[in-house]
Amino acid sequence: GNSVTQMEGPVTLSEEAFLTINCTYTATGYPSLFWYVQYPGEGLQLLLKATKADDKGSNKGFEATYRKETTSFHLEKGSVQVSDSAVYFCARTFTGGGNKLTFGTGTQLKVEL
Amino acid sequence: DTGVSQNPRHKITKRGQNVTFRCDPISEHNRLYWYRQTLGQGPEFLTYFQNEAQLEKSRLLSDRFSAERPKGSFSTLEIQRTEQGDSAMYLCASSSLAGGNNEQFFGPGTRLTVL
Numbered sequence: 001g002n003s004v005t006q007m008e009g010p011v012t013l014s015e016e017a018f019l020t021i022n023c024t025y026t027a028t029g030y031p032s033l034f035w036y037v038q039y040p041g042e043g044l045q046l047l048l049k050a051t052k053a054d055d056k057g058s059n060k061g062f063e064a065t066y067r068k069e070t071t072s073f074h075l076e077k078g079s080v081q082v083s084d085s086a087v088y089f090c091a092r093t094f095t096g097g098g099n100k101l102t103f104g105t106g107t108q109l110k111v112e113l
Numbered sequence: 114d115t116g117v118s119q120n121p122r123h124k125i126t127k128r129g130q131n132v133t134f135r136c137d138p139i140s141e142h143n144r145l146y147w148y149r150q151t152l153g154q155g156p157e158f159l160t161y162f163q164n165e166a167q168l169e170k171s172r173l174l175s176d177r178f179s180a181e182r183p184k185g186s187f188s189t190l191e192i193q194r195t196e197q198g199d200s201a202m203y204l205c206a207s208s209s210l211a212g213g214n215n216e217q218f219f220g221p222g223t224r225l226t227v228l
Contacts, residue, residue, distance in 0.1 A: 043222060044206075046217070099217070101217065103156050
């Protein structure tokens with residue numbers, strides 16, 4: 001299929017802590033992989049993406065590497081801030097064209113002082 | 114251009130009523146997508162258009178749902194005879210085929226509550 005599995009939240013961290021949010025995808029076809037972020041009261045925004053194996057997407061201090069051997073695309077950040085508090089969604093494109101997306105269930109991140 | 118816009122932002126209706134939502138994509142984006150998001154879940158694909166042509170519909174899109182994009186610009190999503198299970202956030206996204214970029218830009222969504 002075309003599914004994405006990501007770790008459940010909420011994840012609560014102290015400011016400046018290291019963040020990892022796990023994401024795995026079904027190994028169907030050659031999907032592009034994405035992390036979207038949804039801040040409170042706002043719409044989904046693309047955080048980063050990777051289109052082929054071993055690509056690393058990065059933005060705003062966040063990184064994720066497309067790992068074909070483990071079918072993973074884990075999101076990491078070395079030092080989180082309170083402003084990073086949001087819901088993070090991992091997504092992949094469907095096989096078969098159209099660039100439709102299938103999303104994980106989302107992981108809520110809370111960063112405290 | 115201020116991004117993808119959706120109207121209304123909130124809609125409360127009684128079961129059995131019809132509702133229509135509108136999405137205005139980013140100018141000149143030729144692809145437009147509709148997704149549905151329920152509480153605690155990620156968005157689920159419903160349908161998409163390339164210009165005015167509706168190219169695919171998900172099995173989630175029952176015959177009570179219809180979407181149009183008559184001039185290849187804005188799109189409408191209509192739900193007939195609404196049911197309580199239709200309560201969700203309806204998201205619209207658009208993208209451009211230019212340069213092979215497959216990034217989708219999302220609107221703020223329309224939150225539907227069916228009483």
